[in-house]
Amino acid sequence: MLTIDELVEFCGATAVVVPDPGVEVTGCYTSDLLSDVMANAPEDCVLVTVQNHRNTVAVATLVGALVIMVCHDREIPEEMITAASNEGVAILKTPLNQYHTSARIYRAFGS
Amino acid sequence: MTFAEVVAAIGGKMVVLTETADRKVRHVVGSDLMSDVLLVDEDDMMLLTSLASDQVLRTAQIVGATGVVIVNDKPVPDSMADVARELGLSLATSNLSKYEGCVAVYKALNGITT
Amino acid sequence: MEERPFAEKVPRSADLNEQPLVILELIQRLKVRDVMTTELLVAARHTTLREVQDIMKQIKISGVPVAENGRLYGLISIDDIIRALEGGYIDEPCQKHMSTKLVVLEDDMPLSFAISYFDRYRYGRFPVLDRNQRLVGIICQRDINRTLLVELTHELRRMEELTGGSSAPQDDYAGLYFFREFPVSKFDFENAGKAATTIKQLLQERSFPARLIRRVAVAAYELEMNMCVHSLGGVLTCQVSNGEVEIVARDTGPGIADVEWACRDGSSTANDWIRSLGFGAGLGLPNVKRVADHFEIRSQEGEGTRVRAVLVLASENKPKEESQGSGGG
Known part of the structure; x- marks a missing residue:
């Protein structure tokens, strides 16, 4: 179980939208293909992606992902922020790439 | 660790083995977005992706990758293997998800055995 | 390719x-579309030859394409007008007298192609079609000369910059x-x-x-x-x-x-x-x-x-x- 604060700390991330600071993720899924996320992402996970797009929020909501971690510090467009607030999905962003972010989250789970 | 060694360490299956597999992996990218892969400035990169298409190989070749691992147990189309041979680029598959794949590569490269 | x-x-x-050879490189690199005139004055099929003659006078061109909605039907040249005047049918629609056996160029072709066409066919101008066979321009030798002069001047300046005593390492x-x-x-x-x-x-x-x-x-x-x-x-x-x-x-x-x-x-x-x-x-x-x-x-x-x-x-x-x-x- 990882809290938003732990994700922020381990990935050197910035919190962009946090509708519920109390959520805890139980898994991680790394993908930039929304169809893949839709098909394979586990519930209550943190989604690691570079897709800074409103549709990412929609897909996260569908599969029950709680947090979207956007890599490469890509700018989060206003409409994505609005969608996340409405859907209750948190958005964090990190300067790391998907590989390093995944490795950090793995270490966070182990700690 | 060379690309071939990493593939073996994460339990992947080599589909096309070329001389790039003998190169040391110094950088890992786990992306499904080709433009994102092209942002990589480092040489000797290995790519983990859940996308199985010719474009993945062409993109990897442009940035001089050591090899590509297709994750999620995705079947590799014959045409893709042909393109890999044509480009002289090693190609492997893995039944891990991309997250698991990244973690496995991380553990392999850092000598973590648990 | x-x-x-x-x-x-x-x-x-x-x-x-x-x-x-800069000129060779230029005529390969430039495309017909880089050279052609795109501001087209065209005649419709029912336009009379007299009206076409007026267009020619106004903008001092010697050939007018006959086209409707981008589709090219023919071309009226100054010779057609002279013949019409001599033959007394200048008020007839151009449809009846236009040349319909046309040699055309495509906008995608290299300029070298256009040059060889002028050499081969001895026409004053060629209509230019795009890949969907729609009329997009017309090209005459004057257009080519003008563009080449501009490009050559530009190229020359670049060469001078490169060779002229700059201290930049070569x-x-x-x-x-x-x-x-x-x-x-x-x-x-x-x-x-x-x-x-x-x-x-x-x-x-x-x-x-x-x-x-x-x-x-x-x-x-x-x-x-x-x-x-x-x-x-x-x-x-x-x-x-x-x-x-x-x-x-x-x-x-x-x-x-x-x-x-x-x-x-x-x-x-x-x-x-x-x-x-x-x-x-x-x-x-x-x-x-x-x-x-x-x-x-x-x-x-x-x-x-x-x-x-x-x-x-x-x-x-x-x-x-x-x-x-x-x-x-």
């Missing part, structure tokens, strides 16, 4: 005689020249990326610095994929001359409504299908900008887009001050 001989690594020299590549052209088709994902791969190989064969090759390949690949995903199709060219690599992507449409927006990181018009292929994350043009020393884009909605990226060989020797992520505008 035009196969052309390479002038391989000509030793650097201040003597302009040793430069590649490298072995400064005398190298080659030019290649690759067609890119819409949604042809099977072949997309081949142009960039070929360009990479060509530069590798000539032992260009690895980092430059990578930057050129990235720019070429993004532009190639852009045309494949977003445009109706186009042409990617790679030209190496004067110590520069120039990649130009020119497509036939549909054009970009907001160019500034399109160059910003994350801006995308791609649909989910394109995203599912690993493209369309709005990183393409910012990526090209990132690797290029000069970047230029020209586009208009409803027309084509032209993107030019220049990578300077000498810039490879300098440390790269801007590391990453400068991308957006």
Whole structure:
């Protein structure tokens, strides 16, 4: 179980939208293909992606992902922020790439 | 660790083995977005992706990758293997998800055995 | 694709005689569409020959295409008008007297093609059609002369800049020249990326610095994929001359409504299908900008887009001050 604060700390991330600071993720899924996320992402996970797009929020909501971690510090467009607030999905962003972010989250789970 | 060694360490299956597999992996990218892969400035990169298409190989070749691992147990189309041979680029598959794949590569490269 | 001989690594020299033949390169590089007149005055089939004569007088041209809604039906030349005056049928519609056996050019053809046509057919002008067989312009020898003069002056200035006592270090590549052209088709994902791969190989064969090759390949690949995903199709060219690599992507449409927006990181018009292929994350043009020393884009909605990226060989020797992520505008 990882809290938003732990994700922020381990990935050197910035919190962009946090509708519920109390959520805890139980898994991680790394993908930039929304169809893949839709098909394979586990519930209550943190989604690691570079897709800074409103549709990412929609897909996260569908599969029950709680947090979207956007890599490469890509700018989060206003409409994505609005969608996340409405859907209750948190958005964090990190300067790391998907590989390093995944490795950090793995270490966070182990700690 | 060379690309071939990493593939073996994460339990992947080599589909096309070329001389790039003998190169040391110094950088890992786990992306499904080709433009994102092209942002990589480092040489000797290995790519983990859940996308199985010719474009993945062409993109990897442009940035001089050591090899590509297709994750999620995705079947590799014959045409893709042909393109890999044509480009002289090693190609492997893995039944891990991309997250698991990244973690496995991380553990392999850092000598973590648990 | 035009196969052309390479002038391989000509030793650097201040003597302009040793430069590649600029004119040959120009007439290969320029396309009919770069030269033709696009402001067309056309006659309809029912227009009378007298009205056509008036058009000719007004704008001092000696040939008027007969076309309706972009479809070309014929051409009226000054000779047709003279014959009409002599024969007394100047008030008849041009449909009856126009030449219908037309030799036409396509806008995509290299200028060298047009020149050979003027030589072969001895006509004063040729109508120009696009790939959908629609009339898009007309070309006469005057257009060619004018464009070549402008381009030659421009080229001369560049050569002077390179040879004229600048203290910039000259490298072995400064005398190298080659030019290649690759067609890119819409949604042809099977072949997309081949142009960039070929360009990479060509530069590798000539032992260009690895980092430059990578930057050129990235720019070429993004532009190639852009045309494949977003445009109706186009042409990617790679030209190496004067110590520069120039990649130009020119497509036939549909054009970009907001160019500034399109160059910003994350801006995308791609649909989910394109995203599912690993493209369309709005990183393409910012990526090209990132690797290029000069970047230029020209586009208009409803027309084509032209993107030019220049990578300077000498810039490879300098440390790269801007590391990453400068991308957006």
